[in-house]
Amino acid sequence: MRTVQRYLPLFLFLLVLGLFSSSCKKEDSKPAFQLSFEHEVAGQDLVMFTQWYDCAAGHKFQVHRLKYYLSNFNFQKLDGTTFQTGLVQYIDLEDPSTLSLLLQEVPEGEYTGMSFIIGLDEFTNVNGGLPNTITNINMEWPLPGDQGYHYMKFEGRYDSLGMGSIKNFNLHTGATGGNQNYVQVQLQFDNSINVNSGTWNIHLMMDLNEWLQNPHVYDFETFGPMIMANQDAQQILKENGADVFSVKAIEKE
Amino acid sequence: MKQFYFFLLASSMLAGLAACTDDTVAPEDNWVYAPTPYQLQVPAHFPILEIPEDNPTTEEGVWLGRMLYYDPITHADSAKSCATCHVQEHSFTSDPTVIPHINLGWSKNFLWNGKLQNGLEDAMLFEVSEFFKTDLSRLEQHPDYPRYFYEAFGERTITYELAAKALAQFERTMISANSKYDRVLYGDQTEFFTDAELNGWEIFFTEKGDCFHCHGGILFTDNDFHNNALDTEPDDGLMAITGNPLDKGRFKTPTLRNIALTGPYMHDGRYETLEEVIDFYSEGLKRSDTVDPLMKSVHLGGKHLTEQEKSDLLAFLLTLTDSTYITNKNLASPF
Numbered sequence: 001m002r003t004v005q006r007y008l009p010l011f012l013f014l015l016v017l018g019l020f021s022s023s024c025k026k027e028d029s030k031p032a033f034q035l036s037f038e039h040e041v042a043g044q045d046l047v048m049f050t051q052w053y054d055c056a057a058g059h060k061f062q063v064h065r066l067k068y069y070l071s072n073f074n075f076q077k078l079d080g081t082t083f084q085t086g087l088v089q090y091i092d093l094e095d096p097s098t099l100s101l102l103l104q105e106v107p108e109g110e111y112t113g114m115s116f117i118i119g120l121d122e123f124t125n126v127n128g129g130l131p132n133t134i135t136n137i138n139m140e141w142p143l144p145g146d147q148g149y150h151y152m153k154f155e156g157r158y159d160s161l162g163m164g165s166i167k168n169f170n171l172h173t174g175a176t177g178g179n180q181n182y183v184q185v186q187l188q189f190d191n192s193i194n195v196n197s198g199t200w201n202i203h204l205m206m207d208l209n210e211w212l213q214n215p216h217v218y219d220f221e222t223f224g225p226m227i228m229a230n231q232d233a234q235q236i237l238k239e240n241g242a243d244v245f246s247v248k249a250i251e252k253e
Numbered sequence: 254m255k256q257f258y259f260f261l262l263a264s265s266m267l268a269g270l271a272a273c274t275d276d277t278v279a280p281e282d283n284w285v286y287a288p289t290p291y292q293l294q295v296p297a298h299f300p301i302l303e304i305p306e307d308n309p310t311t312e313e314g315v316w317l318g319r320m321l322y323y324d325p326i327t328h329a330d331s332a333k334s335c336a337t338c339h340v341q342e343h344s345f346t347s348d349p350t351v352i353p354h355i356n357l358g359w360s361k362n363f364l365w366n367g368k369l370q371n372g373l374e375d376a377m378l379f380e381v382s383e384f385f386k387t388d389l390s391r392l393e394q395h396p397d398y399p400r401y402f403y404e405a406f407g408e409r410t411i412t413y414e415l416a417a418k419a420l421a422q423f424e425r426t427m428i429s430a431n432s433k434y435d436r437v438l439y440g441d442q443t444e445f446f447t448d449a450e451l452n453g454w455e456i457f458f459t460e461k462g463d464c465f466h467c468h469g470g471i472l473f474t475d476n477d478f479h480n481n482a483l484d485t486e487p488d489d490g491l492m493a494i495t496g497n498p499l500d501k502g503r504f505k506t507p508t509l510r511n512i513a514l515t516g517p518y519m520h521d522g523r524y525e526t527l528e529e530v531i532d533f534y535s536e537g538l539k540r541s542d543t544v545d546p547l548m549k550s551v552h553l554g555g556k557h558l559t560e561q562e563k564s565d566l567l568a569f570l571l572t573l574t575d576s577t578y579i580t581n582k583n584l585a586s587p588f
Contacts (some may be wrong), residue, residue: 010471036283049499050499064545064546096543132299132300132301133300133301133358134300134361134470134472134476135282137300137469137470137471137472138469138470138471138475138476138477140457140465140469142465143458144454144455144458144459144461146428153326155546155547156546157546165552166334166552168544168545168548168549168552169546169548170546170549171549225546226460226463226547226549228460229459229460237393
């Protein structure tokens with residue numbers, strides 16, 4: 001029994017050392033970006049279903065559903081190099097697990113801004129371009145002659161000119177008639193961030209009202225609730241989409 | 254000292270071995286627990302089928318599930334079996350409100366109002382423990398079932414959880430993917446749509462009829478809940494489960510696969526025929542507070558399809574019938 005007692009402390013010491021050194025490894029690992037996707041309407045918090053908002057075309061509207069893809073994330077460094085990821089992020093306001101994205105193994109450097117696509121590029125936006133999950137299947141864009149997926153389903157209802165005539169709207173964006181229609185977004189950081197360790201939280205804010213204005217006023221009445229094959233409506237949404245996102249905050253954990 | 258440790262090590266290894274053998278051969282008799290993996294036939298054009306790690310599909314499990322499905326012993330007083338209401342020749346439905354069993358392996362929500370949302374095993378647990386109130390002691394005393402359970406799960410005690418797992422395994426084999434629609438689009442290009450079917454396909458998959466936003470994808474359901482504008486005062490639907498008034502009138506989207514076999518239609522079976530359903534979507538929509546935004550023409554009362562468009566849409570819906578499913582011997586009664 002003595003031998004056991006004599007060697008036990010050494011054994012425990014080795015065990016603790018082992019545990020400690022393995023947990024230490026984290027410190028050496030590369031930095032990470034934690035993107036979070038947040039939503040508002042004209043600077044107000046988004047309250048789904050019940051809250052009425054005003055839009056530039058003069059209608060009141062409610063938000064009932066929002067699902068969309070972001071892809072081709074690209075982070076720009078001061079030295080001109082970039083960090084890219086091929087991940088496609090599906091976002092559904094009713095599923096909190098989709099509202100953030102952790103990007104690990106971020107190369108060190110001084111980052112000045114980022115870009116991404118709302119929707120999917122022409123290589124991914126083909127039938128079967130995304131994994132065959134129920135979520136992706138529900139985003140399919142099956143119009144005969146077109147292919148790929150809905151980029152965005154932004155749905156709700158509006159009160160026409162606030163006169164009590166309530167109709168549904170469905171801003172469904174995607175590629176139609178050979179037009180890709182995805183939105184390229186470029187965001188500069190207010191101050192560049194020196195990324196050399198730890199996790200950086202980047203809060204991205206989508207202002208839903210910006211789909212309906214800047215540079216064009218989008219009027220639900222003009223286009224009606226069915227716009228999937230309507231390239232005029234798609235074009236307006238594509239151009240309005242460039243400024244729907246902003247960087248709300250960046251902080252290091 | 255060293256010897257003492259060797260003794261400890263050796264005896265624990267022996268104990269471990271003994272435990273192992275205990276798992277495979279029960280000493281009193283020659284039951285064997287060596288389940289054979291079941292080769293699920295998931296067509297390439299279907300979504301990934303997620304199977305819980307703790308309930309892999311096996312020949313033995315599927316067999317047991319099929320027995321439990323068809324054997325009235327599963328019911329507390331043997332009044333009925335699952336197949337009394339879920340009848341194969343009707344795509345496993347029968348009277349108005351019974352939901353068919355077809356491709357449930359991909360389902361996330363069960364029952365019209367979504368009462369069960371924790372996966373297929375959990376849904377089956379409800380069916381045996383609460384709906385059928387299975388008398389487990391009768392299964393235990395049965396000449397065969399204890400062995401079936403042992404062969405499927407290596408367990409000597411029959412529980413609701415194991416019965417549910419077996420039923421879930423059987424349900425996962427209930428895959429229907431051989432309708433005319435599948436053969437035309439994913440087959441060897443020997444079958445084609447008629448003009449009427451092709452036209453109906455366009456109505457279904459464009460905003461003309463706009464059925465696909467809810468009944469879309471290869472499963473012909475989005476696995477979600479919607480108020481499809483049936484009533485001005487809708488029934489509770491999902492609200493019965495969530496208590497949220499915004500969920501009033503929201504029901505599980507039924508699949509349209511085998512729809513010609515599963516009438517009458519809607520959660521209360523209010524429509525006898527598909528013609529009536531199409532008339533409803535064309536001019537019978539009713540407004541209520543929770544109507545889904547995807548019911549794009551509710552303010553007009555419906556899509557206002559022409560008679561020709563209606564009959565073309567119907568022709569398309571009929572291409573979703575898979576007659577091999579309702580005659581598949583592997584899904585039929587084992588008795």
